[in-house]
Amino acid sequence: xxxxxxxxxxxxxxxxxxxxxxxxxxxxxxxxxxxxxxxxxxxxxxxxxxxxxxxxxxxxxxxxxxxxxxxxxxxxxxxxxxxxxxxxxxxxxxxxxxxxxxxxxxxxxxxxxxxxxxxxxxxxxxxxxxxxxxxxxxxxxxxxxxxxxxxxxxxxxxxxxxxxxxxxxxxxxxxxxxxxxxxxxxxxxxxxxxxxxxxxxxxxxxxxxxxxxxxxxxxxxxxxxxxxxxxxxxxxxxxxxxxxxxxxxxxxxxxxxxxxxxxxxxxxxxxxxxxxxxxxxx
Amino acid sequence: xxxxxxxxxxxxxxxxxxxxxxxxxxxxxxxxxxxxxxxxxxxxxxxxxxxxxxxxxxxxxxxxxxxxxxxxxxxxxxxxxxxxxxxxxxxxxxxxxxxxxxxxxxxxxxxxxxxxxxxxxxxxxxxxxxxxxxxxxxxxxxxxxxxxxxxxxxxxxxxxxxxxxxxxxxxxxxxxxxxxxxxxxxxxxxxxxxxxxxxxxxxxxxxxxxxxxxxxxxxxxxxxxxxxxxxxxxxxxxxxxxxxxxxxxxxxxxxxxxxxxxxxxxxxxxxxxxxxxxxxxxxxxxxxxxxxxxxxxxxxxxxxxxxxxxx
Ligand SMILES: Nc1ncnc2c1ncn2[C@@H]1O[C@H](COP(=O)(O)OP(=O)(O)OP(=O)(O)O)[C@@H](O)[C@H]1O
Ligand SMILES: Nc1ncnc2c1ncn2[C@@H]1O[C@H](COP(=O)(O)OP(=O)(O)OP(=O)(O)O)[C@@H](O)[C@H]1O
Ligand SMILES: [Mg+2]
Ligand SMILES: [Mg+2]
Numbered sequence: 312x313x314x315x316x317x318x319x320x321x322x323x324x325x326x327x328x329x330x331x332x333x334x335x336x337x338x339x340x341x342x343x344x345x346x347x348x349x350x351x352x353x354x355x356x357x358x359x360x361x362x363x364x365x366x367x368x369x370x371x372x373x374x375x376x377x378x379x380x381x382x383x384x385x386x387x388x389x390x391x392x393x394x395x396x397x398x399x400x401x402x403x404x405x406x407x408x409x410x411x412x413x414x415x416x417x418x419x420x421x422x423x424x425x426x427x428x429x430x431x432x433x434x435x436x437x438x439x440x441x442x443x444x445x446x447x448x449x450x451x452x453x454x455x456x457x458x459x460x461x462x463x464x465x466x467x468x469x470x471x472x473x474x475x476x477x478x479x480x481x482x483x484x485x486x487x488x489x490x491x492x493x494x495x496x497x498x499x500x501x502x503x504x505x506x507x508x509x510x511x512x513x514x515x516x517x518x519x520x521x522x523x524x525x526x527x528x529x530x531x532x533x534x535x536x537x538x539x540x541x542x543x544x545x546x547x548x549x550x551x552x553x554x555x556x557x558x559x560x561x562x563x564x565x566x567x568x569x570x571x572x573x574x575x576x577x578x579x580x581x582x583x584x585x586x587x588x589x590x591x592x593x
Numbered sequence: 594x595x596x597x598x599x600x601x602x603x604x605x606x607x608x609x610x611x612x613x614x615x616x617x618x619x620x621x622x623x624x625x626x627x628x629x630x631x632x633x634x635x636x637x638x639x640x641x642x643x644x645x646x647x648x649x650x651x652x653x654x655x656x657x658x659x660x661x662x663x664x665x666x667x668x669x670x671x672x673x674x675x676x677x678x679x680x681x682x683x684x685x686x687x688x689x690x691x692x693x694x695x696x697x698x699x700x701x702x703x704x705x706x707x708x709x710x711x712x713x714x715x716x717x718x719x720x721x722x723x724x725x726x727x728x729x730x731x732x733x734x735x736x737x738x739x740x741x742x743x744x745x746x747x748x749x750x751x752x753x754x755x756x757x758x759x760x761x762x763x764x765x766x767x768x769x770x771x772x773x774x775x776x777x778x779x780x781x782x783x784x785x786x787x788x789x790x791x792x793x794x795x796x797x798x799x800x801x802x803x804x805x806x807x808x809x810x811x812x813x814x815x816x817x818x819x820x821x822x823x824x825x826x827x828x829x830x831x832x833x834x835x836x837x838x839x840x841x842x843x844x845x846x847x848x849x850x851x852x853x854x855x856x857x858x859x860x861x862x863x864x865x866x867x868x869x870x871x872x873x874x875x876x877x878x879x880x881x882x883x884x885x886x887x888x889x890x891x892x893x894x895x896x897x898x899x900x901x902x903x904x
Contacts (some may be wrong), residue, residue: 322733330663346737346767346768347735347736347738347741347768348734348735348737348738349739352735352736401751406901410815431736453900459840472853474856475852475856475858476609476856476857476858477634484649486633486634486637486638487633487638487686487687487758487759488633488634488792489633489634492633495876511737513792514631514633514686514792515633515792516631516632516635516757516792516833517629517794517833517836517837517838518632518832518833518836518849518850519632519633519892520792520836520838521836521838521847521848521849524838524847525847525849526848528846543766543768543769544766545766546837546838546839547838548840549838549839549840549841549842549843550838550843550844570843573840583767584766584767585840587766587767587769587770587801588766588840589766589769589770589773589793589795589798589800589876
């Protein structure tokens with residue numbers, strides 16, 4: 312499903328990602344944990360095609376995604392903060408390269424929606440002028456023109472626990488957790504093969520978080536959607552992932568099944584991570 | 594002495610049928626760490642922003658917010674700015690939303706504080722960042738690094754009260770542990786009071802002296818951190834604890850609370866949690882529960898869990 316092979320990326324002298332490889336099978340769930348600045352988000356952005364690796368490749372459903380980057384190269388400073396329109400799910404549609412154009416519209420859309428991401432700061436990834444309902448309607452219209460949109464929208468809103476009032480409110484009139492759920496609903500709307508969640512459930516209270524984690528587990532079982540969970544919450548990791556990758560200073564320092572790594576951490580950094588889980592004194 | 598006192602704070606927003614904050618009572622003592630936890634959308638961020646005198650467009654408020662003895666809601670804009678510069682500082686949930694993307698980190702830190710370059714350098718080191726970040730732009734830093742910058746920025750004016758809205762949500766656990774230790778040190782050294790908004794109950798239990806649990810704009814329960822999470826009295830607190838994923842055990846499904854929090858466009862007749870509460874009786878749907886004092890805690894529930902064992 313998703314194959315990441317030998318990714319590297321530097322920013323000047325900072326080696327953000329160094330030779331990172333992992334695979335994610337259909338219906339699989341992989342956790343990525345690691346210290347702040349260890350290259351987790353950079354890896355995710357490369358997978359999404361928002362950033363070009365210095366070396367390595369990303370293959371999704373057998374298609375090499377690095378092809379999609381084409382020859383357009385943006386100036387360095389804009390890479391980290393793409394303008395808002397580019398963060399919409401249809402961005403690949405507007406900048407097709409030749410090999411992609413040949414595949415035709417349906418195929419392009421299929422590729423565009425194969426991988427979706429929910430970022431850690433939804434404030435920046437949501438269009439400030441659009442309510443949740445409008446975002447979902449536009450997304451569905453693009454990808455599934457023949458569907459009964461009203462019904463699907465109601466279903467999505469219900470799944471992420473947003474009510475009627477929140478559905479029609481603009482992002483700045485929503486709480487942090489509500490905005491995060493709009494971003495999650497939008498990603499789910501296109502039924503991706505791989506969903507990348509970059510600290511996407513951290514801003515949710517535990518009840519909503521539990522609701523969404525259960526929903527994702529159902530999706531995995533029902534549709535074979537694969538998940539890449541970037542998170543610092545080892546409780547979440549232990550609940551919802553089967554495999555785990557531990558990153559430090561751009562490198563993978565430990566990997567294995569989640570149960571093994573958590574029960575018997577080999578690398579000193581993984582041990583430190585486990586020891587740092589907050590526990591009440593005494 | 595309290596650095597923060599919130600008395601019966603009510604807030605109405607346009608197009609809603611009930612107050613979004615409904616009689617919030619809360620205090621933070623000098624050098625005390627207080628956690629505010631609760632459901633997404635319950636009003637935690639609105640409460641902490643109101644402490645800075647920041648209200649959403651069209652909001653009307655009732656009740657009092659006192660910071661170091663000054664009534665924030667009645668202050669003239671110039672006095673309010675002064676208060677925000679010196680007495681109270683805030684770290685927001687979204688670090689990127691609170692920083693100008695076009696300014697270097699170093700300029701951001703010393704903004705409005707001429708001659709404070711040394712202090713900026715010291716604080717950047719204190720939050721565990723290399724001095725190089727002073728010359729960098731926000732987009733060049735990871736989420737966690739940027740949140741450390743925001744914390745350094747908040748400490749620039751030696752505030753008496755620090756409001757932290759999920760400051761560690763975007764941080765890995767080791768960084769989180771460092772930041773928490775840093776905040777504890779700040780509190781010890783300067784007697785800073787801390788109001789800590791978080792979803793992480795374990796974190797709240799680990800760092801706070803006292804905890805307030807909020808649901809639908811009301812305080813459901815408050816008490817010492819040491820007992821609130823081991824012996825919750827409010828069924829909502831108990832449900833929150835049950836839904837927390839643990840590292841040690843894997844459940845087939847996480848416990849959740851059925852239903853959704855009440856819509857702001859409907860009025861509440863009784864307890865806000867009643868429709869989702871396993872202990873609710875007809876009384877709960879009709880009369881809002883008054884806060885009851887027990888020991889060092891307060892609970893607003895007609896059928897609070899006796900002795901506070903888990904539901
Ligand atoms: N556009 C950029 N320019 C310069 N440096 C960058 C850029 N983007 C990322 N970096 C650097 O690359 C490193 C990895 O950053 P990344 O955002 O991938 O970390 P992360 O693991 O997601 O951290 P966090 O948990 O804090 O979000 C950091 O040192 C960061 O400063
Ligand atoms: N500017 C605004 N205009 C209108 N409604 C708002 C505004 N800001 C917040 N709200 C609404 O007020 C309620 C409380 O919001 P608040 O941001 O305080 O929640 P919160 O407890 O911080 O939630 P979270 O944990 O998700 O951040 C929410 O239902 C939200 O939709
Ligand atoms: Mg990141
Ligand atoms: Mg909030």
